[in-house]
Amino acid sequence: MKNIFVTRRERFNAAHQMWNPKWDEETNKEVFGKCANKNWHGHNYQLFVTVKGIVNEETGYCVDLKKVSKIINRYVIDELDHKNINLDVPFMKGKLASTENLTLSIWEQLENKIKDLGVQLHSVRLHETENNYVEYFGEQK
């Protein structure tokens, strides 16, 4: 069985803030530093979604990346692009707006939708800056 991995990059620009509402301002500043700025800051996020499957003999494709792109845009990018991650994004409600939580939530948004295309979601990788990124491969890994 020749498993093959196909990756699609999408991008979004969003504002956020690192802030734990259970803590006072001083503690938030101490833990999160300048990421706790009250008036927000923001990033050009880059998202890499990898799916795993076998090659379809009729199409030569593991999966049609146009369909993968459409799903990512509908369930992730449209929710995040030009938004405030702390305030505007239903699937981030009640969660700290870290790249880690964002990555886990994007996985949840995509897992079943990707399965409906006949392939398996393998990983979600999210770059916050050119120096920092987070990756999640699902619970079984």
Next chain:
Amino acid sequence: MKNIFVTRRERFNAAHQMWNPKWDEETNKEVFGKCANKNWHGHNYQLFVTVKGIVNEETGYCVDLKKVSKIINRYVIDELDHKNINLDVPFMKGKLASTENLTLSIWEQLENKIKDLGVQLHSVRLHETENNYVEYFGEQK
């Protein structure tokens, strides 16, 4: 006279919003689209500052880039990084938070400080995304 051009890149992550306070919400949405999101969005900005001068025979440098970097950080990056361009930045007060206005204001912040190093500010180039950037060369060009 061998004029030579030296460029330093610095980066900052900031939130902003495109919004003209003289207009109602509908007009702002019409003109600025999703950039007018009330709860802000943000970017990883990349700033390229180019100075012009001749080579110093003692150092082989046109200018010490460590000093250029220090000036850019003190007068630009420290004011913008992990900030809200509309709310937190004194030198952007009363201006629309476009990349154009930001570029012009960064020029003003830097021009005299760079001159104090014995070289001339040649251009300020500011990248908002991988697809959009703005450049200013001063009024004489």
Next chain:
Amino acid sequence: MKNIFVTRRERFNAAHQMWNPKWDEETNKEVFGKCANKNWHGHNYQLFVTVKGIVNEETGYCVDLKKVSKIINRYVIDELDHKNINLDVPFMKGKLASTENLTLSIWEQLENKIKDLGVQLHSVRLHETENNYVEYFGEQK
């Protein structure tokens, strides 16, 4: 007068071939090397379009980049993307499919349309590979 320069990147993927129909195969191979391959080869082209203007006080923009992008897509990208530059592109008919000629033709496609936006086309830069690119600034430069 504060002239400011704004740049938009767009991309297209196309096939082409370097071939002078006035020459025999041997001469074409000699001059163009492997670029003369009869069955074509191709590239991921990157196009950078720079316009020049002053900042509009109402919008903070030199020009609305969404409009610039729409013009580039309609008059350039839609004509070139997933096409054969030698066979499929009306504005390249009768011209050798070099990056130079492509750059000049893209300038012609865009010059008046950009002027209609109230700004001036300043340069067209076209990257064929990560090692090669061509730039045109109009005839007056």
Next chain:
Amino acid sequence: MKNIFVTRRERFNAAHQMWNPKWDEETNKEVFGKCANKNWHGHNYQLFVTVKGIVNEETGYCVDLKKVSKIINRYVIDELDHKNINLDVPFMKGKLASTENLTLSIWEQLENKIKDLGVQLHSVRLHETENNYVEYFGEQK
């Protein structure tokens, strides 16, 4: 046992077309969209080949990358660069010219030749655009 992974990047520029000869034109257009353009289109492909082995104490190398590069160039790049993947490439004969099939075929081209160097082929990653890439790790994974 300290297994270490070493990766070499090579590049090639090629034309291709997505087309299933068993289908009529309408079906091909429906499934493959603009990738089915009759006159071809093309890409700057980037290929990343990763090998796995232990460090040789005499050389400090896992493998001499100059030798890896020579093999990739002889058995892959020379066959694909400035070529038409559908028409010119013996090891793609009879296969749909997708990035997936190309990745699997490149693995077959390289697997034994890499083994002759005393290391194991670990993965082949092929980037078609800055947004799409495919990866294969062999059948056992």
Next chain:
Amino acid sequence: MKNIFVTRRERFNAAHQMWNPKWDEETNKEVFGKCANKNWHGHNYQLFVTVKGIVNEETGYCVDLKKVSKIINRYVIDELDHKNINLDVPFMKGKLASTENLTLSIWEQLENKIKDLGVQLHSVRLHETENNYVEYFGEQK
């Protein structure tokens, strides 16, 4: 258990030479080619350090990347940046200055320090040029 992977990039510029002191000059030149240049050559190295852990509910972080960065800088970058890998770096003493050995040594420098942060070092990836990189995942993989 949701394991998540977080990566930090750091950079250093260093000189080195490939040279086995047990061999004569001719053999060194034969094996290492121009990398054996007696007067050294150098690189802009890029280092990617990946750690593995679970998300802390209080912070939303797997680990505070500022702390990871501080460790990498203290135990790796400060030892290597603007240094000669063969002559100036205690942890490379007696080892051939290959990217492989450098990667293994960086792992040793970091493994326990990263563990002290409550997460596990997952991989060290070191890029020597845009075409070559080495990766190590520890002995158990």
Next chain:
Amino acid sequence: MKNIFVTRRERFNAAHQMWNPKWDEETNKEVFGKCANKNWHGHNYQLFVTVKGIVNEETGYCVDLKKVSKIINRYVIDELDHKNINLDVPFMKGKLASTENLTLSIWEQLENKIKDLGVQLHSVRLHETENNYVEYFGEQK
């Protein structure tokens, strides 16, 4: 007259040191900081050479970039790649090994050779790191 600008990128990896032999060690350390490390450090330099000319009607080229590349390799890259800029490079003898001086010397190496191809050398741009680069356009600018 349609002047067009064509750019070729080449790369080299070299060691160097910032050191003014007229000064004592203390002054060198004070002025050049860690760049004055006695045992050298190094970089992956990226060189962009831009030529200016008109398009040849027979070839569609401003100039054959294969010939430009050959000249850059023969007169610049072969002299610098895997070398020590202070010790090994005849055209840098007696000059401080700054990016500025290197850029000026590369211009001198190339100017006449490029003219022999029927085009004019327009600029030499040399990147030392991803944050620093130097550009020279000749004396008349």
